[in-house]
Amino acid sequence: MEHTAADIRFSDVSVTYPNGYTGLKNINLTIPAGEMVGIVGLSGAGKSTLIRTINGLVPITSGSINVGAHQLNGRGGTQLRGKDLRELRSNVGMVFQSFNLAKRTTVLNNVLMGRLYHSPAWRTLLGAWKNDDVELAMAALERVEIVPKAYEKASSLSGGQQQRVAIARTLAQRPQVILADEPVASLDPPTSHVVMRDLQRINAELGITVVVNLHFLDLARRYSDRLIGLRSGEVVFDGAGADADESVFENIYGRSLTAEDVLGNKAEL
Amino acid sequence: MSTSVTSSPQPQPKTQRPTKPRHGAKSLAAVVLLVAITIWAGIGVQVDLPAIAANWRNATTNIIQLLQPDYGFFPKTIPALLETLQMAVIATVIGSALSLPLAFLASRATNPRPKLLAGVRFVMNMIRSVPDILFASILVAVVGVGALSGIMALVLFNVGIIVKLVSESLDGEDAGAQEAALAAGASWPKANRAAMLPQILPSFASQVLYTFELNIRASTVIGLVGAGGLGILIDNVRSFFRYHELSLIILEILVLVLVLESLSAWLRKKLV
Ligand SMILES: Nc1ncnc2c1ncn2[C@@H]1O[C@H](COP(=O)(O)OP(=O)(O)OP(=O)(O)O)[C@@H](O)[C@H]1O
Ligand SMILES: [Mg+2]
Numbered sequence: 001m002e003h004t005a006a007d008i009r010f011s012d013v014s015v016t017y018p019n020g021y022t023g024l025k026n027i028n029l030t031i032p033a034g035e036m037v038g039i040v041g042l043s044g045a046g047k048s049t050l051i052r053t054i055n056g057l058v059p060i061t062s063g064s065i066n067v068g069a070h071q072l073n074g075r076g077g078t079q080l081r082g083k084d085l086r087e088l089r090s091n092v093g094m095v096f097q098s099f100n101l102a103k104r105t106t107v108l109n110n111v112l113m114g115r116l117y118h119s120p121a122w123r124t125l126l127g128a129w130k131n132d133d134v135e136l137a138m139a140a141l142e143r144v145e146i147v148p149k150a151y152e153k154a155s156s157l158s159g160g161q162q163q164r165v166a167i168a169r170t171l172a173q174r175p176q177v178i179l180a181d182e183p184v185a186s187l188d189p190p191t192s193h194v195v196m197r198d199l200q201r202i203n204a205e206l207g208i209t210v211v212v213n214l215h216f217l218d219l220a221r222r223y224s225d226r227l228i229g230l231r232s233g234e235v236v237f238d239g240a241g242a243d244a245d246e247s248v249f250e251n252i253y254g255r256s257l258t259a260e261d262v263l264g265n266k267a268e269l
Numbered sequence: 270m271s272t273s274v275t276s277s278p279q280p281q282p283k284t285q286r287p288t289k290p291r292h293g294a295k296s297l298a299a300v301v302l303l304v305a306i307t308i309w310a311g312i313g314v315q316v317d318l319p320a321i322a323a324n325w326r327n328a329t330t331n332i333i334q335l336l337q338p339d340y341g342f343f344p345k346t347i348p349a350l351l352e353t354l355q356m357a358v359i360a361t362v363i364g365s366a367l368s369l370p371l372a373f374l375a376s377r378a379t380n381p382r383p384k385l386l387a388g389v390r391f392v393m394n395m396i397r398s399v400p401d402i403l404f405a406s407i408l409v410a411v412v413g414v415g416a417l418s419g420i421m422a423l424v425l426f427n428v429g430i431i432v433k434l435v436s437e438s439l440d441g442e443d444a445g446a447q448e449a450a451l452a453a454g455a456s457w458p459k460a461n462r463a464a465m466l467p468q469i470l471p472s473f474a475s476q477v478l479y480t481f482e483l484n485i486r487a488s489t490v491i492g493l494v495g496a497g498g499l500g501i502l503i504d505n506v507r508s509f510f511r512y513h514e515l516s517l518i519i520l521e522i523l524v525l526v527l528v529l530e531s532l533s534a535w536l537r538k539k540l541v
Binding site (some may be wrong): 021057086087088089090091092093094096098099100101102103104105109110112113114116119122126166169170173202242 | 358409444446448449450451453454455456458459460462463464465467468470
């Protein structure tokens with residue numbers, strides 16, 4: 001089996017939260033398969049909302065999103081649910097700021113969660129994984145260089161290692177897309193670079209589309225082919241990372257830049 | 270902070286400080302109500318101090334008998350003693366096995382269907398509100414005198430407790446891994462099994478041991494209404510005023526409960 005990639009297309013997507021707050025306004029975007037896209041914006045700009053609409057964790061209010069052969073619609077349109085929604089999600093991996101591992105179980109069991117969609121219910125219940133699935137999980141751990149820790153408790157790992165286990169969990173899905181919501185926000189600078197390079201390598205070597213929310217401008221510029229700037233739920237910049245100079249960022253942020261906005265030379269690798 | 274207060278005069282606060290709310294009247298009302306309820310309860314059950322004093326003479330002879338256990342009676346208590354133990358073990362095993370899936374259905378964190386959640390919680394609250402001895406009396410009437418009705422009563426009693434405690438620890442558990450599993454395409458049951466179960470397993474095991482301790486004690490009591498074990502024996506010897514024998518049974522229960530409780534407490538400590 002090959003990792004095949006799929007385009008992501010936003011057509012006039014808006015999200016209004018149940019409390020009436022508008023999270024996204026008329027987003028039109030195409031993310032071609034295999035691209036590495038960074039999303040930047042102030043806190044509350046809608047970065048998480050944007051990323052979470054792609055796997056249906058946040059339902060969209062209007063418009064539509066295509067992910068490969070799947071389509072998510074706004075209210076009134078056909079809703080993707082049940083098995084169809086799970087199939088879409090099985091093609092899209094997700095990495096979280098706080099790692100989201102089950103800390104009391106082993107690293108391997110955490111990575112195997114990426115196989116839950118494909119594993120029969122009785123095997124899941126008994127924890128009797130197929131050898132193929134275990135091998136897939138081990139291969140995923142190999143990519144992030146944590147194989148020796150496979151049978152250790154997830155809680156015994158450092159933050160950086162935990163995030164790499166979370167990345168291995170998405171790889172075990174054999175996904176077309178990986179979404180990462182501020183994956184390095186809880187990590188120190190050197191570890192941040194290790195994790196970002198893992199994502200970059202996965203994008204380059206496996207051709208998996210990577211969409212990553214980033215807080216620090218320098219990280220965003222350095223690790224993404226393309227930058228999307230969000231402000232109050234709208235796209236205010238869309239272009240190559242190299243084109244994004246200080247004035248572009250000041251427009252995205254709506255204020256002048258400060259030292260807080262860059263990870264900086266705190267650890268240059 | 271405190272040093273600046275002592276070294277310089279207090280600066281004028283920028284915003285007005287809210288006044289501390291007063292609860293004086295409410296507290297007084299609560300105390301008055303509590304006293305009233307206590308007096309009402311005392312009158313209701315007719316606490317009759319002179320009668321207690323009069324009975325005391327009678328009681329002393331009984332107490333003296335109770336202080337002299339008839340050790341010769343021991344062999345005859347063994348079957349009932351074992352039955353009590355077996356009832357507790359079987360009820361704990363069946364009760365915990367039933368409780369684990371029910372706990373997942375009874376927690377907001379693991380059951381996404383509001384109606385099913387409300388239904389399961391309602392039934393569980395019903396079960397928990399019935400005292401174990403009442404279950405035993407009803408079941409003795411339905412399935413007859415003996416250990417079976419006792420076990421069934423204990424199972425219901427256990428399900429009530431374990432489901433409550435385990436579903437509460439599920440509610441308090443971090444749902445991050447479950448969210449990740451769902452985002453990877455897992456169904457709710459699979460996500461719960463893979464991401465939530467390992468997190469609450471230690472607390473589940475500890476609840477199971479705790480209910481076992483409760484079962485040892487409860488199984489002696491429910492026997493009084495005919496639901497098997499030492500309780501039936503207690504009922505027998507008591508109705509014939511054989512206090513030396515009653516005394517031995519009480520001693521046995523004491524030893525049993527103490528030994529098993531310390532064993533279980535030791536095990537639970539190893540778990541967490
Ligand atoms: N479930 C929700 N209900 C109501 N409003 C929400 C909900 N989730 C997010 N919001 C609001 O939508 C806006 C966008 O939130 P979002 O989480 O997408 O921002 P973000 O760019 O990811 O910010 P951060 O950098 O703080 O993570 C915020 O103002 C937030 O308060
Ligand atoms: Mg966010």
